[in-house]
Amino acid sequence: MTATAEVQGLLIGDQRPSNSSAGVHDHVFPGTGEVNARITLAGPEDIDRAVTLAKRAQRQWAALPVDDRRDALLALSDLVAANSDALAELSIEDNGNPKFISGIHPPEVVRWLRYYAGWIDKLTGQVTPVSKTPADLNLIVHEPYGVVAAILPWNGPLFGIAMGVVPALAAGNAVIIKPAELAPLTSLRFGELALQAGLPPGLVSVLPADPIGSEALVRHPGVDKIHFIGSGAVATQIIKAAAENLTPVVTELGGKSASIVFGDADLDNAVMLAGFCGPLAQSGQSCACGSRILVQDSIFDEFMGRFLAMVQSSPIGDPRAASTVVGPVISEAAADRILGLVNRAEGDGAVLATGGQRVGGELASGFFIEPTVFTNVDSASELARQETFGPVVSVSPFSTDEDAFASANDTPFGLVNYVHTTNLARAHTAARALQSGTVYVNTFTDLVPTAPYGGFKRSGAGRVGGLEGLLEFCQVKDIRIGLGAPPLPL
Secondary structure: OOOOOOEEOOEEOOEOOOOOOOOEEEEEEOOOOEEEEEEEOOOHHHHHHHHHHHHHHHHHHHHOOHHHHHHHHHHHHHHHHHOHHHHHHHHHHHHOOOHHHHOOHHHHHHHHHHHHHHHOOOOOOEEEOOOOOOOOEEEEEEEEOOEEEEEOOOOOHHHHHHHHHHHHHHOOOEEEEEOOOOOOHHHHHHHHHHHHOOOOOOOEEEOOOOHHHHHHHHHOOOOOEEEEEOOHHHHHHHHHHHHHHOOOEEEEOOOOOEEEEOOOOOHHHHHHHHHHHHHHHHHHOOOOOOOEEEEEHHHHHHHHHHHHHHHHHOOEOOOOOOOOOEOOOOOHHHHHHHHHHHHHHHHOOOEEEEOOOEOOHHHOOOOOEOOEEEEOOOOOOHHHHOOOOOOEEEEEEEOOHHHHHHHHHOOOEEOEEEEEOOOHHHHHHHHHHOOOOEEEEOOOOOOOOOOOEOOEEOOEEOOEOHHHHHHOOEEEEEEEEOOOOOOOOO
């Protein structure tokens, strides 16, 4: 497809306007480097109109009986399920994630929709005693904020919708989705499905935007809460802008996660998971990427042999192909950034075990980088401490359990960690010692709707998933009802 592709308009209310003061963005498919869509970007006037419609739709939505709101989200879940194959294909076009990854995301949206639909008629409050007037009632209730701005990442916009948009709707809010201009296609389609499911026009608007439009959204006085998934650097800018109106912000940010492989681990499983959760799945472009692999010295050589063999044999190619394991990175700029990191790591003395090159041949026009593995990495180096967000990992030996915990915690981030062991006591000890919001033991990253997910330290504040994720989008109100004459302090 060329730059003459049809322009996709914004979704504001039930309209798809294609004209905007912010112009049009040429969306590039990472697998080929070619334009595959043209996307209208929202300007400040579009933001203002969407907020106005969202305010109106939110009042209508919150006033509905809980059964009606539950049934509307269930209807939306059925539509997403019916369109899962098409959404998966669109997801590949969105950001170049391989088919085996993109196919996972639509069913996850269905799962999160059905889970949070089930909470709508179960979100109860409390009645607490009043010490001075025991006949009175003190009611604690949960109410929606109003309008939530959901700023989504490009690496998994459908997952961002599941984790942030769905619970916000379940709590009674309206949502303005701001997808990354690098990956807006699935978000726009989700907004269309929300309308088709019968959600009030304006309850879900979708507004791709450049930095000017994005700033207008986070500074808008009609936005009552912001949910952001992305990098710490952008989060800092958002929090500063939101401070003007004291708008609360919940963030799910990056990580520098460790995969710890103990000497008693099931090595076949550990190698597979360290690869999948490291440089292979999404080409390492995941906030939960296990980019630091720590291996007990007693098995280090055996692990390295198996790990390198697996990494080197993983198929790199067209993300549309079912056989592809490693797809492209998101953009030319990302490829340049990652290769710059590789060069600096070698300059810092790290030893390149495999990879480190741009893929040529028939894939040369896309943004493909070989899965890259380093050893002998200085713990104070950029590669050891900064989020890579690409198919680049380090593998380092450790001796004792305490050494592993100290190395894993020696980072400003704290999103997830991975532990590989067959010793149950060691698994529990590790899980308590590691400073991260989630610890996966002998398993992979699986963001389930029933459990809270979020980070420690610079990996964000707040949680998605579970009851905790629903309450992020609720305000607490205390109501005192007097049933008799109050005892005035006269």
